[in-house]
Amino acid sequence: MYPEYMIPSLEKVAQSRNKRFELAKSGKPVFPPMSAEEREDVLTKFHPDYKSESRRKIRLGPNKGELITTEVADMLESHARIKPELFDLSSPDYETDILIIGGGGAGTAAAIIAAQKGVQSIISTKLRLGDANSMMSQGGMQAAITPQDSPTRHYLDAMGGGHFDNKPELVRALTEDGPDVVKWLEDLGVVWDKNEDGSMQVLHGGGTSRKRMASCRDYTGAIILRTLMDEVRNLPDKITVLEFMPIVELIMDSKGRCAGGVLYNIETEEYFTVKAKATIIATGGYGRLHIRGFDTTNHYGATGDGLVMAYRAGAKLMYMDSVQYHPTGSVFPEQIAGFLITEKIRGAGGQPLNIDGELFVFPREPRDVESSAIIRECVQHKKGITTPSGRVGVWLDSPLIEMLQGEGYIQKQFPAMLRQFIRYGIDITEEPMLVFPSLHYQNGGIEINAECESNIPGLYVAGEASGGVHGRNRLMGNSVLDYNVFGIRAGKSATRYVKTVKLGKLTLEHVKDYEQALKKSKIKTDRIAPVLLPSYTPEDVRKRQLTACYEGTLR
Amino acid sequence: MATKKAAKKTPKKQTKPKAKVKPKAKAKKVKPEEKMFTIFIMGKAHKVPADATIMGAIEYAGYLIKRGAGCREGFCGACATVYRLPGDYKIYTGLACTTLVEDGMWLTQLPVIPGQRAIYDLDKLVPNVATIQKLYPEVFRCVACNTCTKACPQDLEVMDYIQAAKRGDLEQLMDLSFDCICCGLCAIRCPAEIVQYNVGLLGKRLYGKYLSKKSPELKKRLKEVKSKKFDKEYKEMMTMKKDKLKKKYYARDLES
Numbered sequence: 001m002y003p004e005y006m007i008p009s010l011e012k013v014a015q016s017r018n019k020r021f022e023l024a025k026s027g028k029p030v031f032p033p034m035s036a037e038e039r040e041d042v043l044t045k046f047h048p049d050y051k052s053e054s055r056r057k058i059r060l061g062p063n064k065g066e067l068i069t070t071e072v073a074d075m076l077e078s079h080a081r082i083k084p085e086l087f088d089l090s091s092p093d094y095e096t097d098i099l100i101i102g103g104g105g106a107g108t109a110a111a112i113i114a115a116q117k118g119v120q121s122i123i124s125t126k127l128r129l130g131d132a133n134s135m136m137s138q139g140g141m142q143a144a145i146t147p148q149d150s151p152t153r154h155y156l157d158a159m160g161g162g163h164f165d166n167k168p169e170l171v172r173a174l175t176e177d178g179p180d181v182v183k184w185l186e187d188l189g190v191v192w193d194k195n196e197d198g199s200m201q202v203l204h205g206g207g208t209s210r211k212r213m214a215s216c217r218d219y220t221g222a223i224i225l226r227t228l229m230d231e232v233r234n235l236p237d238k239i240t241v242l243e244f245m246p247i248v249e250l251i252m253d254s255k256g257r258c259a260g261g262v263l264y265n266i267e268t269e270e271y272f273t274v275k276a277k278a279t280i281i282a283t284g285g286y287g288r289l290h291i292r293g294f295d296t297t298n299h300y301g302a303t304g305d306g307l308v309m310a311y312r313a314g315a316k317l318m319y320m321d322s323v324q325y326h327p328t329g330s331v332f333p334e335q336i337a338g339f340l341i342t343e344k345i346r347g348a349g350g351q352p353l354n355i356d357g358e359l360f361v362f363p364r365e366p367r368d369v370e371s372s373a374i375i376r377e378c379v380q381h382k383k384g385i386t387t388p389s390g391r392v393g394v395w396l397d398s399p400l401i402e403m404l405q406g407e408g409y410i411q412k413q414f415p416a417m418l419r420q421f422i423r424y425g426i427d428i429t430e431e432p433m434l435v436f437p438s439l440h441y442q443n444g445g446i447e448i449n450a451e452c453e454s455n456i457p458g459l460y461v462a463g464e465a466s467g468g469v470h471g472r473n474r475l476m477g478n479s480v481l482d483y484n485v486f487g488i489r490a491g492k493s494a495t496r497y498v499k500t501v502k503l504g505k506l507t508l509e510h511v512k513d514y515e516q517a518l519k520k521s522k523i524k525t526d527r528i529a530p531v532l533l534p535s536y537t538p539e540d541v542r543k544r545q546l547t548a549c550y551e552g553t554l555r
Numbered sequence: 556m557a558t559k560k561a562a563k564k565t566p567k568k569q570t571k572p573k574a575k576v577k578p579k580a581k582a583k584k585v586k587p588e589e590k591m592f593t594i595f596i597m598g599k600a601h602k603v604p605a606d607a608t609i610m611g612a613i614e615y616a617g618y619l620i621k622r623g624a625g626c627r628e629g630f631c632g633a634c635a636t637v638y639r640l641p642g643d644y645k646i647y648t649g650l651a652c653t654t655l656v657e658d659g660m661w662l663t664q665l666p667v668i669p670g671q672r673a674i675y676d677l678d679k680l681v682p683n684v685a686t687i688q689k690l691y692p693e694v695f696r697c698v699a700c701n702t703c704t705k706a707c708p709q710d711l712e713v714m715d716y717i718q719a720a721k722r723g724d725l726e727q728l729m730d731l732s733f734d735c736i737c738c739g740l741c742a743i744r745c746p747a748e749i750v751q752y753n754v755g756l757l758g759k760r761l762y763g764k765y766l767s768k769k770s771p772e773l774k775k776r777l778k779e780v781k782s783k784k785f786d787k788e789y790k791e792m793m794t795m796k797k798d799k800l801k802k803k804y805y806a807r808d809l810e811s
Contacts (some may be wrong), residue, residue, distance in 0.1 A: 033809075035805070146772060151780065156800075160801075192763070197768070199772050200772070200773060209807045222631075227756075244621065301625075335608050336628075415734050416629070423653060533621070
């Protein structure tokens with residue numbers, strides 16, 4: 001239930017609704033979309049990336065001297081968790097064809113493809129299989145599947161959304177493979193939303209010029225990933241899943257090729273070594289680093305682990321100066337602050353409104369533009385709504401959707417959103433939600449080519465951990481497509497590679513070298529990475545955690 | 556506002572997630588005016604903010620969660636929790652990330668739910684009741700007690716989808732289990748020892764692959780892609796100067 005002081009503003013939203021409904025029904029844009037100059041203006045003035053303290057120069061490694069998101073630079077400039085000299089690499093604990101780091105969408109897709117071609121893999125995952133941002137995507141997956149659309153149109157939309165910084169070959173792979181992925185997933189048993197005649201039900205997303213958002217209600221990621229996980233579990237002879245056992249460092253061979261990784265059992269605190277002919281990083285993003293202090297829509301384990309391992313081994317990063325804030329994270333009630341409110345809400349006709357119940361931006365600008373416009377409305381125009389805990393946000397008018405699409409549409413298409421709010425006495429079929437941008441996606445990552453190869457032989461990357469596909473701003477629905485397209489491609493590429501490679505002697509020298517480089521660059525830090533899990537322990541508890549010396553399993 | 560009507564819209568009951576919550580300051584630091592509840596986490600008493608979720612309360616109490624947290628937004632099913640309340644004989648179930656604490660709540664998380672899962676080759680299955688019989692014969696032990704439905708934190712009609720499975724009605728099995736997050740609370744309460752969520756998953760996969768109507772448009776598009784129909788246009792755009800591509804982008808028409 002909204003507090004009483006918000007009621008006058010809610011009434012204004014209700015009052016303007018009929019007029020907004022008429023305009024939306026007319027088919028004309030409900031608000032003028034921004035020109036290139038207007039986009040540039042709002043981004044440079046209000047996007048969190050453009051604040052001077054948001055980026056700093058990284059002092060070592062392959063991207064030395066480049067501006068990088070501050071929190072990421074801090075993470076990259078930290079110590080390893082292990083002492084390489086304590087590891088005997090002559091007899092690895094595990095041996096396999098492909099080591100897949102991460103059990104989300106990209107990792108499971110790669111494992112299935114490899115298994116179908118008779119290749120063995122190990123999926124190492126920090127939490128459970130499927131504990132990943134892939135599980136949480138709600139709104140949909142882009143794919144050019146309608147007659148009025150085409151993969152090349154999808155290409156143009158994605159390039160424009162990414163400010164034309166995207167790597168063309170990757171965007172072509174993404175968009176051209178899209179229809180295939182829809183079919184591949186359906187053959188695995190994914191239940192897509194369909195029209196009566198069997199054609200795919202599609203909606204708009206931010207920055208799309210054609211309706212191409214395919215969905216599974218608002219559980220799109222959950223349905224897709226659960227299907228992929230289920231298939232992984234049908235292939236136990238080929239795929240070994242190691243849960244609560246993240247990889248914390250890559251292992252190289254004497255010829256500079258990636259040759260596996262060091263596993264850490266987070267429960268028993270043991271380390272193990274894995275020798276693998278090829279390695280796929282599919283560790284996802286970094287939302288739990290809480291960049292700029294933002295709340296995040298991300299999964300508990302989204303701490304950017306793959307970036308730091310790869311960087312220490314010499315992998316090049318791309319666009320690590322760019323962070324995606326989802327325009328509509330929840331800000332009220334406090335218990336769900338930062339939670340994702342799917343963009344499908346705006347795809348179905350939902351509108352962002354200020355305290356006076358007015359539209360102030362085209363509802364489907366690309367995400368960075370939409371987020372910046374919402375921040376501008378709150379910060380500069382002071383037309384946001386302040387919550388009892390001091391957060392600020394704008395309305396996201398969902399009842400309009402029922403008027404546009406028919407009664408019962410929200411219950412059928414947005415069961416997750418309805419559930420999320422009804423717990424707190426807010427019925428989104430009758431009242432709007434209160435939203436503000438929330439830290440959502442790692443636009444950049446480890447640079448790859450269309451075969452998912454990094455600059456290190458034997459090291460492949462797929463999904464959010466990779467960089468280049470989305471330029472400096474991803475469009476809605478392109479990440480679900482990304483993890484499928486590039487998960488499949490990584491699986492295929494690695495499968496081809498393992499048939500030819502003969503590994504040399506295993507080594508962790510690069511970890512030692514990186515430690516030396518930290519010293520040489522005079523970087524003093526007590527940080528260690530990969531981060532593995534964020535800490536939400538309150539300060540007063542931490543002050544009492546006073547164990548002076550640590551031995552055994554109890555701190 | 557509208558809570559009564561809303562309660563009807565989400566499939567039945569709105570018991571544990573209390574409908575009326577007055578949000579207060581962030582549950583991180585204790586402020587003198589903050590209302591606190593005493594709860595028992597695995598038997599140990601802790602004072603926690605009254606407006607905290609169970610997951611927030613566990614972390615507030617100082618625990619680092621390794622098992623028992625995932626997406627933290629109600630999608631992954633990692634945080635299945637069981638609890639009792641003072642003066643009440645009932646066992647309650649919920650997700651730690653979305654259930655609010657109550658005074659005197661006595662709770663534990665379930666770190667993992669042991670549940671058998673059939674191994675199968677989807678390509679070789681037939682979408683009918685015989686497949687259910689073969690892979691999950693225990694489904695037919697269902698005594699229709701409805702405990703699974705009562706345990707579901709998503710408020711799904713779990714028993715009804717198990718009944719649909721028994722009849723071989725895969726469409727209803729798919730539809731009613733669609734929003735399942737596989738937390739396993741149904742399975743842990745079931746006297747017939749059915750693993751409902753795995754039955755639901757099988758039903759969805761059978762429906763998606765064999766019974767859903769196929770898209771003729773998609774078939775056509777796949778042919779076009781295979782015949783390299785877009786090759787030329789791709790090559791043009793991939794080599795186009797940024798300014799020209801930008802112009803093309805801002806000139807494109809929007810589907811209404």
